[in-house]
Amino acid sequence: MSEQRQQPVAVPGNRSGTRLPHHTVAGVGAGPANLSLAALGEREVPGGVRLYERRSSAAWHPGQLSEGTRLQTSWLKDLVTLVDPTNRLSFLNYLVAGGRMYSFINAQYEEIPRLEFARYLAWAAGELGTVRYGSPVERIGHIGTGAAGRFVLHGPDGPVATADHVVLGLGTRPRVPACFEGLDAGGLVLAERLHARLRGAAVLPYQPAVVVGGGQTGAESVLELIRHGFRDIRWIGRRNWFAPMDDSPSANDFFRPTYLRFFHGLPAEVRQRYVAEQQLTSDGISLSTIQQIYQLNYEMYLREGRYPVMLLPGRDVVRACERDGQLVLWCERDWGGRERHAAPLVVLATGREAADLPLAPELLALTELDEAGQPVLEADYSVRWKYAEHNRLYVQNRSRTGHGIADPNLSLLAVRAATILNSALEREVYVIRDEHVSTAWL
Numbered sequence: 305m306s307e308q309r310q311q312p313v314a315v316p317g318n319r320s321g322t323r324l325p326h327h328t329v330a331g332v333g334a335g336p337a338n339l340s341l342a343a344l345g346e347r348e349v350p351g352g353v354r355l356y357e358r359r360s361s362a363a364w365h366p367g368q369l370s371e372g373t374r375l376q377t378s379w380l381k382d383l384v385t386l387v388d389p390t391n392r393l394s395f396l397n398y399l400v401a402g403g404r405m406y407s408f409i410n411a412q413y414e415e416i417p418r419l420e421f422a423r424y425l426a427w428a429a430g431e432l433g434t435v436r437y438g439s440p441v442e443r444i445g446h447i448g449t450g451a452a453g454r455f456v457l458h459g460p461d462g463p464v465a466t467a468d469h470v471v472l473g474l475g476t477r478p479r480v481p482a483c484f485e486g487l488d489a490g491g492l493v494l495a496e497r498l499h500a501r502l503r504g505a506a507v508l509p510y511q512p513a514v515v516v517g518g519g520q521t522g523a524e525s526v527l528e529l530i531r532h533g534f535r536d537i538r539w540i541g542r543r544n545w546f547a548p549m550d551d552s553p554s555a556n557d558f559f560r561p562t563y564l565r566f567f568h569g570l571p572a573e574v575r576q577r578y579v580a581e582q583q584l585t586s587d588g589i590s591l592s593t594i595q596q597i598y599q600l601n602y603e604m605y606l607r608e609g610r611y612p613v614m615l616l617p618g619r620d621v622v623r624a625c626e627r628d629g630q631l632v633l634w635c636e637r638d639w640g641g642r643e644r645h646a647a648p649l650v651v652l653a654t655g656r657e658a659a660d661l662p663l664a665p666e667l668l669a670l671t672e673l674d675e676a677g678q679p680v681l682e683a684d685y686s687v688r689w690k691y692a693e694h695n696r697l698y699v700q701n702r703s704r705t706g707h708g709i710a711d712p713n714l715s716l717l718a719v720r721a722a723t724i725l726n727s728a729l730e731r732e733v734y735v736i737r738d739e740h741v742s743t744a745w746l
């Protein structure tokens with residue numbers, strides 16, 4: 305348990321009268337980002353790292369674990385291994401503990417099933433025993449000053465805990481393009497709900513379906529539809545081709561601590577340009593997924609005389625409405641002109657955006673914001689705010705233009721968590737090693 309005894313302190317709104325638990329480090333959200341923090345902090349943070357999670361039980365993108373979905377990151381980049389391969393919560397230890405090591409090796413995966421990674425995360429959370437499920441944090445406030453200051457985490461029924469330092473690992477939510485906002489159509493479904501929607505549903509094979517979004521999630525939605533018997537799938541993407549992810553050695557140089565340090569020191573306009581140029585090292589489609597779509601398309605053409613998937617690149621959906629039980633979409637084409645598509649089922653795979661930060665207005669008022677109104681983050685992921693000397697607020701997975709293209713990904717989870725722990729505990733708990741670099745960034 306990560307709860308620590310402390311001197312009772314009057315916390316406004318604590319009507320229950322019971323003493324609130326106090327933590328040296330508390331996390332909000334128990335996704336991979338904060339699980340990595342809790343795993344690396346288990347023996348280092350007094351009492352461990354307590355995580356407050358709104359879900360009722362462990363889950364990682366549960367609607368998107370269909371057959372064939374693969375992790376786009378090496379399993380070596382688990383919660384701990386990059387900085388502490390001896391940590392008991394490594395992926396290898398998970399395999400050994402579950403008795404699956406030999407079966408896993410013999411399956412010879414180049415990319416492991418996402419389901420396996422989700423199971424690993426749930427196992428790690430269970431081993432830690434410091435995740436409080438069903439505990440949404442709706443607001444984070446701050447009381448006291450100097451060494452007596454502390455953060456207060458508020459749930460729906462009032463304050464639930466206090467902490468010296470808080471780490472937000474809130475993740476992302478699906479982005480819905482403006483033309484779909486407020487469209488209350490039964491046939492419109494977010495990609496993360498597609499699997500549940502199709503379960504048990506009868507499909508007329510040549511009933512059309514449209515997938516909007518040319519990234520990995522769009523590609524996986526196409527495969528999901530094929531598996532459920534759809535044979536008239538129109539796949540719309542904004543880029544002028546369905547771009548694969550660049551997983552080359554030189555692209556992977558962006559996903560290392562040395563590059564991260566170099567990147568953080570660059571002027572803001574250079575960072576923005578680099579992130580835009582490097583996008584396909586993170587946001588492209590796995591080569592194996594796009595090959596699968598092309599091969600299925602080819603084989604079904606051999607068998608049935610028509611392609612089940614029509615690829616429609618270079619199109620931007622600008623208007624949508626429901627008409628006679630169909631969703632009608634208007635697309636602007638890259639090369640000019642418009643076209644129209646209609647289908648009873650439209651899947652939105654249109655990216656993700658950062659969740660709102662639940663900061664109390666009085667805390668926000670003491671925080672330095674950038675031109676986009678977002679808190680400015682230091683190199684150690686802490687928010688620049690008035691009382692940061694004693695109470696630090698860290699934010700994970702929200703600083704692509706500040707900390708580089710790797711920021712929202714799993715690749716440097718352990719490195720980021722180690723950086724945060726070193727900062728919160730004010731000592732070098734973990735040495736982040738990456739000495740032998742053949743690329744001269746500077």
Ligand SMILES: Cc1cc2nc3c(=O)[nH]c(=O)nc-3n(C[C@H](O)[C@H](O)[C@H](O)COP(=O)(O)OP(=O)(O)OC[C@H]3O[C@@H](n4cnc5c(N)ncnc54)[C@H](O)[C@@H]3O)c2cc1C
Binds near residue numbers: 332701
């Ligand atoms: C389908 C999918 C597959 C992906 N695959 C890969 C991949 O293969 N490789 C890769 O590098 N990246 C991948 N990513 C991107 C990224 O690595 C993941 O999104 C990853 O889960 C991010 O981790 P996180 O902990 O920051 O956020 P999340 O995993 O989203 O976790 C955030 C957690 O915080 C909880 N939460 C949010 N708000 C509150 C609150 N106010 N109070 C309490 N709890 C709260 C949420 O319930 C959630 O459990 C993938 C993303 C998606 C959507």
